[in-house]
Amino acid sequence: MSVLRFLKKVPFFTPPVFGRSLTSSYIYRSDVSETTPDTATKPITDLPDEYANANFIQSYESTHQGWEWVDNILFKSIIPDPPDHATPSGWVPRNLELAKQWSYFVDRDRFHSYGLYVKILPVMLEYWLHEQHTYYLNIFRRRVEYDMYAQRMRRFSLLELISGDIWKLDEDLKDYLTKRVKETNDQTKELPILSQVDEIRQHILIDGEYEEWIADFLKEKGF
Amino acid sequence: MLKFTESVDLIRTYICDYGNSLFHRSISKAVSDSSSANTPFPQLPVIVSRQLEYPHPKYPPLQAWLETLGQKKDEKLGILDLHPSIWHVPPRLDILHDNVEWQKTYKKIDWTYTPMLHEYPSMRKKPWPQKGTGKARAKNRWSPTWKGGYIPHGPKGPTSFFYVLPRHQRVMGLCTALTVKLHQNDIHFVDSLDLPTHEPSYLQELSEDRFWGPSILFVDDTDVMPHNIMFASAKTEGFTLMPVYGLNVYSILKHTTVVLTLRALNKIEKKLLHNLHSYDTQQEQPPPPEDP
DSSP states (O other), X not given: OHXXXXXXXXXXXXXXXXXXXXXXXXXXXXXXXXXXXXHHHSOGGGSOHHHHTOOOOOOOOOOSTTHHHXXXXXXXXXXXXXXXXOOTTSOOOOOHHHHTXXXXXXXXXXXXXXXXXXXXXXXXXXXXXXXXXXXXXEETTEEEEEXXXXXXXXXXXXXXXXXXXXXXXXXXXXXXXXXXXXXHTOSSSOSSOOEEEETTTTEEEEESOOHHHHHHHHHHHTO | OOXXXXXXXXXXXXXXXXXXXXXXXXXXXXXXXXXXXXXXXXXSOEEOOXXXXXXXXSOOOEXXXXXXXXXXXXXOOEEEEEOHHHHSOOOOHHHHHHHHHHHHHTTOEEOOOOOOGGGSOSOOOOSSOSXXXXXXXXXXXXXXXXXXXXXXXXXXXXXXXXXXXXXXXXHHHHHHHHHHHHHTTOEEEESOOOOSXXXXXXXXXXXHHTTOOSSEEEEESSSOOOHHHHHHHHHSTTEEEEEGGGOOHHHHHHSSEEEEEHHHHHHHHHXXXXXXXXXXXXXXXXXXXXXX
């Protein structure tokens, strides 16, 4: 019977089958029997004496070996230190000698990455307030502003964790990005590059998606 | 008999640990080694070096005086190193505002309740017929247009304004409040809250001499305070005792001066740095091991 199955013609495209079916291809194995074993069907009283008097696990031995395998799985809140070299993913360690010479400083977050984020906001094309379609809804007795007719979603790049002279950083960043834009001649990028500096929150918001180029800028400066 | 330099090194190594009661022992040892044995405190200020975890890449540690409450005369015991990630943070006013608003609002429960028409008395008779009388048509006595009628769409029942501010905002709020106080000279570090007397006048005169504001917040390691300061601050208006776990942005900003003990400072720095540099999820993660 198994030999016949092996010779049976299989179509070129076999649809995915979950579980075993009679039409699925079967690789003949000598160590596995096709018939179901007695232990699965017969009750334990019908089995021969060898099965009934089987030696199950009666005792255990506790050791302190192999803890590393358990420790590897446990959740740890302490974040490990990063390596001193650049990794294949593009991560680059900090260069403090280079970073200390500038009048500003961009710190890294607790995961040793830049404070670079994409901010996506819905934006109205109407400028005047009375032309905007903002509705107020009462959700759980709180007034919530709901923008029903946001025409488009505007994308910003946000740079955080800044300290020092934030305006100088803004200047240098914009110069670098304009230089990069002129090199690539990308039609989607518009000049001049617009940015918003928030001194209280210590962050810079740039209109457009420039995350990778800002990361290159930070790598150049050694942050 | 130790030389002066050796005794100073000894003290430095003692205080590299989390400056506990060892501090007093080390000071007394230095005193016994030096010539003067009657004065309770050493003549010269002692440099206190604290080991700081997670050193900041750019900014070096800040420095502040270590003072005492044990005597009225303002003698400094030493200089403390403060971590710049906590004490040299950009002043985020928006985070301070958020924290203060949260502290005010999360306890708020609005108890106003206006019953519906079906909760009014059960007389649902039509006051007068629809037509014939010269009066306006009326269906029931408790209509919203009538005096004493029900309020439509009114507040219903207790509404809670409870919410929990994200952990990072709360941590940055504390850091910002502490930096603001430090850079405005409103924070003072003290070895411990032990006073020689329980008289409130002692503390009041001490604070007046040192120009510590009308309201002072004393922060200690544990919630079991020494007897003398307990009695002294109970009678004085504006003096508050607080353990480290009760520290909050509103109290820090409300009180004019904040007085921290060395043990409290160590605990606060440890907890805040752990929260700034670790990845604790909302699952039940065991807290960092605390010193006994």
